[in-house]
Structures are given as C-alpha cells and as structure tokens.
Amino acid sequence: MTEPIVYIDLGVGGMTCDxxxxxxxxxxxxxxxVESAAVDLATRSAVVTARPDVxxxxxxxxxRATGQYxxxxxxxxAASGE
Amino acid sequence: xxxxxxxxxLGSGSTAFAAAIxxxxxxxxxxxxxxxxxxxxxxxxxxLPSKNLIEAARIVREAAHPRYDGLIAGxxxxxxxxxIAQKDDVVREYRAKKxxxxxxxxxxxxxxxGDATFVDPHxxxxxxxxxxxxxxxxxxxxxxxxxxxxxxxxIPYLTSDLLDADEAGRLTELPAxxxxxxxxxxxxxxxxxxxxxxxxxxxxxxxxxxxxYEPDLGRTLAEVFTDEGIEVLAGSRVDHVRGDASGVEVxxxxxxxxxxxxxxxxxxATGRTPNTDTLGLERAGVAVDADGFVTVNAQLRTSLPHxxxxxxxxxxxxxxxxxxxxxxRQGRIVADNAFADAGKAFDGTVIPRAIFTDPxxxxxxxxEAEVRARHYPAVAATTPLMYVPRAGAVHKPTGLVKFIVSTxxxxxxxxxxxxxxxxxIIHEAAMAMHFKAGLPDFIDLIHVYPTMSEALxxxxxxxxxxxxxxxxxxx
Numbered sequence: 001m002t003e004p005i006v007y008i009d010l011g012v013g014g015m016t017c018d019x020x021x022x023x024x025x026x027x028x029x030x031x032x033x034v035e036s037a038a039v040d041l042a043t044r045s046a047v048v049t050a051r052p053d054v055x056x057x058x059x060x061x062x063x064r065a066t067g068q069y070x071x072x073x074x075x076x077x078a079a080s081g082e
Numbered sequence: 083x084x085x086x087x088x089x090x091x092l093g094s095g096s097t098a099f100a101a102a103i104x105x106x107x108x109x110x111x112x113x114x115x116x117x118x119x120x121x122x123x124x125x126x127x128x129x130l131p132s133k134n135l136i137e138a139a140r141i142v143r144e145a146a147h148p149r150y151d152g153l154i155a156g157x158x159x160x161x162x163x164x165x166i167a168q169k170d171d172v173v174r175e176y177r178a179k180k181x182x183x184x185x186x187x188x189x190x191x192x193x194x195x196g197d198a199t200f201v202d203p204h205x206x207x208x209x210x211x212x213x214x215x216x217x218x219x220x221x222x223x224x225x226x227x228x229x230x231x232x233x234x235x236x237i238p239y240l241t242s243d244l245l246d247a248d249e250a251g252r253l254t255e256l257p258a259x260x261x262x263x264x265x266x267x268x269x270x271x272x273x274x275x276x277x278x279x280x281x282x283x284x285x286x287x288x289x290x291x292x293x294x295y296e297p298d299l300g301r302t303l304a305e306v307f308t309d310e311g312i313e314v315l316a317g318s319r320v321d322h323v324r325g326d327a328s329g330v331e332v333x334x335x336x337x338x339x340x341x342x343x344x345x346x347x348x349x350x351a352t353g354r355t356p357n358t359d360t361l362g363l364e365r366a367g368v369a370v371d372a373d374g375f376v377t378v379n380a381q382l383r384t385s386l387p388h389x390x391x392x393x394x395x396x397x398x399x400x401x402x403x404x405x406x407x408x409x410x411r412q413g414r415i416v417a418d419n420a421f422a423d424a425g426k427a428f429d430g431t432v433i434p435r436a437i438f439t440d441p442x443x444x445x446x447x448x449x450e451a452e453v454r455a456r457h458y459p460a461v462a463a464t465t466p467l468m469y470v471p472r473a474g475a476v477h478k479p480t481g482l483v484k485f486i487v488s489t490x491x492x493x494x495x496x497x498x499x500x501x502x503x504x505x506x507i508i509h510e511a512a513m514a515m516h517f518k519a520g521l522p523d524f525i526d527l528i529h530v531y532p533t534m535s536e537a538l539x540x541x542x543x544x545x546x547x548x549x550x551x552x553x554x555x556x557x
Contacts (some may be wrong), residue, residue: 011421013108014107057423059423071109072422
C-alpha cells in the first residue's frame with residue numbers, strides 16, 4: 001500500500017527567469033515530506049506533491065527564506081479526489 | 083479571465099493600487115472593481131485637481147496683491163472654462179500615467195467596472211458578473227457627506243466632486259457668489275480658491291475653521307480669509323436651505339440671530355462618508371461601526387479573516403486618517419499580510435498632513451488638547467513666524483509654529499505649522515518623530531539660512547530662549 005499524498009497549489013511571486021524556477025523548486029523540495037514540486041514561470045504558480053502532514057506554511061516559509069521569492073497557498077487537493 | 087482570483091480589491095484609488103501592485107509582486111492574481119473613474123478620489127476629484135487650481139488662484143491673487151512696495155499690482159484675468167480644461171488635462175494625464183498604465187503593466191490584474199456587492203463571504207457581484215476571491219480588500223474610499231438639512235435634497239448644490247474631469251458633478255462656470263457649508267480642510271481650500279478666482283464667498287461653519295486642529299491654525303486662517311474678503315460665519319447652525327438653479331438661500335442662526343446667506347451656488351463640504359452602504363457587507367458578515375466605517379484590527383483585518391479593509395473606509399481607527407498616502411501605505415500592508423503572512427500592523431503615530439490654503443497649514447503628531455486628554459506630561463510653545471528671517475525677507479510673516487513636547491524625555495509629540503512652505507517643512511518634523519527625536523535634535527541641526535525650515539529650529543528654542551533676541555541662523 002502506497003503512502004497517501006496531497007497536491008498543494010501555490011501562487012509564487014518574484015520569479016523572472018528559469019533560474020528562479022530552479023531556485024523555487026529547490027526550496028520547495030527541501031521541505032521534509034515533499035515528493036516533488038512543479039514550478040511554472042508563466043503562470044507564477046507551483047504544484048507541490050507531498051505527504052498529508054506537510055503544511056502550506058512550511059512551503060511558504062521555505063520559499064520566502066530564499067529572500068527573493070514569495071509563495072502562498074491557493075488550494076490543497078487530495079490526490080485520490082480528482 | 084476566470085471568475086476566481088487570489089485577491090479581489092473593491093475600489094481603485096491609492097489604497098487599491100498599492101495593494102494590487104504589492105500583491106502582484108507576491109504572486110497573486112488580482113482583480114480590482116471600480117464603479118466610478120479609475121484612480122479614486124485623490125487623482126480625479128481630490129488632492130490633485132484641487133492643488134492644480136489652488137496654485138492658479140494664488141497667481142491671480144499675488145498679481146493683484148504683490149506684497150512688495152515697488153511692485154505694481156496688476157490683473158491676471160480668469161478664463162474659467164479654459165482653466166478647468168487644463169485641469170482636466172492634468173487629471174487625465176496623471177490618471178493615465180499613475181493608474182491606467184500601471185494597471186496595464188501588471189500581468190495578472192484585471193479591472194472590473196460596476197457596482198460591487200457581496201453575495202456571500204467570498205463572492206462579490208460586480209455589475210452583472212460574479213467574482214470570487216480567496217482574499218478580499220475593501221478599499222472603496224469615501225464621498226462627501228450630505229448633511230440632513232431641510233430643503234437640501236430639493237435644490238442643486240456642489241460638492242468637492244466639482245473638481246472631477248469627467249463626471250456629471252463637475253463645474254465649468256465660475257459662480258459669481260458661493261456659500262460654503264463646512265469649515266474643514268476641503269471647505270477652506272475650496273473657499274479660498276473660489277474667492278481668489280473671483281467668486282464672492284461666504285463660509286457657514288458649525289464651529290470655527292478647522293475644528294479638531296490646533297485652535298491657532300483656524301484662528302489665523304480666519305483672519306487671513308477675512309482680510310481677503312471671505313466672510314466667515316463661525317458658530318452657525320443651518321436652519322434650512324432653498325433655491326433653484328439661479329441661486330440659493332441658506333437660512334442660518336448665529337449667536338442667537340437669524341440671517342439668510344444668498345449666493346449663486348452652494349458648496350457642501352461638511353466631511354466624508356465611507357462608501358460602505360451599498361457593498362452588502364452584512365451579507366458577508368463584515369462588521370462596520372455606527373458611522374459605516376469598516377471595523378479592522380491593527381493588521382487591517384476585518385471581522386472576517388479573509389477580508390481586509392484600508393484607506394478612507396476605516397476612518398480614524400488605529401490613528402488612521404483620511405488621506406491618500408495613508409491609504410497607500412495601508413494597501414501595501416494588507417498585501418504583505420494577506421500573501422506573505424507578514425503580520426504587519428499599521429502605525430499612525432507619525433502622519434504628516436497638509437491643508438493647501440495660503441498660508442498653508444501642516445501638522446504631524448498630536449495636538450496639545452489630545453496630549454492633555456490622555457494626561458501625558460508635556461509642554462507646548464508657540465512661535466510666530468515673524469521671527470523666522472526668511473518670512474520677513476520675503477514679506478510672508480503670517481503664521482506660527484507650535485511644538486508639543488514630552489517633559490519626560492523631551493520627545494516631540496506634535497508639530498503644527500501655518501505659514502509659507504508649511505507642507506514642505508513638516509517632513510523634517512515627521513522624520514524627526516519617526517526617529518523619535520527630541521527637542522535638542524531640532525536645535526542642534528544646522529539649517530539652511532534663510533529658509534522656512536528654520537521655523538522648526540527657532541520654534542524648538544522657544545522653550546528655553548527668548549526667540550525675539552536670536553541672531554543670524556538661530557544660534
């Protein structure tokens with residue numbers, strides 16, 4: 001039986017180039033419990049795949065800790081619910 | 083666009099734009115709803131157009147009254163319609179530069195036109211569209227208060243909306259005479275402006291001019307107004323008004339006597355009312371106070387955690403003031419709190435404020451009465467500007483500066499100025515208060531000689547020296 005996961009949709013501010021996407025992705029994936037993060041420059045958003053115990057505040061804090069970018073939660077979706 | 087956004091802003095003035103720009107920086111998709119002209123009161127029918135016309139009126143006045151022996155009085159004629167047309171150009175250009183093009187430059191900002199009404203806590207009907215917002219900012223500003231005076235609803239009257247470039251309430255003909263109801267900052271600015279442009283002006287004020295400010299300011303201004311030929315009827319109660327498009331009559335009672343003020347037009351300038359009555363805030367569950375101002379905490383959150391309010395709609399809560407830059411600051415704070423969990427509180431301790439009469443007025447911090455009311459130990463000193471070298475040199479001696487200072491630590495609690503350049507020099511006092519400076523800091527700082535800013539250095543010395551006996555440069 002696989003561990004349950006959730007998708008967390010984030011708005012991301014401050015990205016101007018592909019390097020920014022890399023930095024934000026790394027910040028998100030550094031949070032314990034995050035499996036992967038798909039960051040999109042054009043829509044200024046990210047979808048994080050994570051264990052259910054990962055909070056949006058931890059994700060936002062990791063992105064803000066870069067000193068250059070901001071993130072905030074839009075939606076939290078159960079993987080099986082879609 | 084989708085009908086769902088991260089941040090739905092009601093209003094499009096300085097508060098709304100500051101919030102939108104910051105929220106967009108933080109990654110939010112933003113929609114802004116406006117029922118009138120983009121840019122709000124300040125740009126369209128407030129600070130900006132009034133300052134344009136007030137300066138023109140000053141030119142007219144100074145030509146006729148040049149202040150200097152040896153300068154011969156002349157006449158600058160007024161073509162009112164052309165004067166208004168250039169003001170309209172200034173307004174439209176400013177609106178295009180500072181609002182419309184800024185809006186265009188924000189990737190994820192959509193402007194929505196129409197009346198906004200809450201349907202539920204997250205849904206707002208804008209015109210015929212339903213828009214939902216995860217977070218919502220109420221920044222719908224304020225409008226002129228229309229007092230309950232018998233007869234007022236039945237006659238034509240002006241408000242400060244007369245300054246607008248594109249709306250129906252705009253004024254394009256100079257009235258031969260004008261009765262002004264009110265003695266606040268809008269009333270006095272417009273009264274003097276019309277008087278200088280050629281209207282015969284009568285001010286009908288419930289108390290004196292500028293009640294709530296240091297009494298010396300309104301008193302000095304009333305003397306200047308009287309000298310300029312503006313009739314100031316202080317302590318007047320309006321019984322009723324009547325009239326039509328050709329003229330109005332204001333029946334008042336003053337010091338027990340009844341009289342009637344006749345004028346071609348009536349200007350109602352008796353305060354500002356928050357634009358919250360048509361928003362359906364009660365359907366969302368957003369609390370307002372008895373006067374209709376949206377109730378907020380220091381972080382500008384309303385009674386609903388995802389709804390914020392800022393600018394004129396919060397009135398004087400948390401020492402806020404009805405002023406363009408105050409709203410702009412608050413708008414930015416809201417965006418930071420809503421999208422970056424910044425937890426910032428609005429601090430209204432140091433808000434410089436100006437009234438663009440001539441002489442102009444500028445204030446920052448508390449009045450002496452406010453300090454006394456909270457029983458804080460303080461002293462006050464008032465210095466006439468005639469002791470400021472520049473004031474004498476350029477024949478503008480009218481005015482004064484008043485300091486209110488803590489006797490605990492000499493910190494400056496309030497500075498109040500009426501006189502030449504007051505709106506510029508007040509920033510020195512505001513910066514000093516921002517850094518919690520004391521009275522000696524004003525005295526120790528070398529000031530440029532001869533400037534009106536020396537009024538602060540001299541006014542600060544009035545607590546310890548006889549300022550009538552200072553030599554050059556106030557040392």
